[in-house]
Amino acid sequence: EVQLLESGGGLVQPGGSLRLSCAASGFTFSNYAMTWVRQAPGKGLEWVSAIGGTAGDTYYADSVKGRFTISRDNSKNTLYLQMNSLRSEDTAIYYCAKTTSGCCRFDYWGQGSLVTVSS
């Protein structure tokens, strides 16, 4: 059974940093790209970042480029999102998603991790 478990969310002040983790199990982690999608309170879904299976390719939304860094440790079956220079508009639930067939078939999602940026 595929399982994705996010952690690391919380309350942080504007300008602060946070690192999210997504622990994966139930599939061969290194064979799949992984994606972060976020959802601001009461809003829709927004793609944030993605990384290839071997971590050679990374992609970012313009809204987070230069501030967020996606990475993975295939030996630990874990995906990360390092978030720096956080802004109030980054407040959201962050979901990690297993990604099949290239970019955008997000076939399994984690339960989400809430990040709140506020003073």
Added chain:
Amino acid sequence: DMVMTQTPLSLSVTPGQPASISCKSSQSLLHGDGKTYMYWYLQKPGQSPQLLIYEVSNRFSGVPDRFSGSGSGTDFTLKISRVEAEDVGVYYCMQGIHLPPPTFGQGTKLEIK
């Protein structure tokens, strides 16, 4: 970024009746490989999103056959042949060809009458 426009934004359906959601993209989603990278996701209340349909019309594993996707180019439709109570939630279309980023529609909230 590619714009995905869903209609309606909300609908209320009697159990057992059909429902239909439209999604229009600002550019064609047909790739040179012959595939059309259009997806449908459902977010049930209090839950994470889940994949329903990929590449226009392919149901993901475990998705009931009352769900069907159709369309081509820039116009797509998700249909539920007979709505059940468990189908409530917000439905999102998403394009995966004009990247980055993949873009979602605004979402369509389905409620039961």
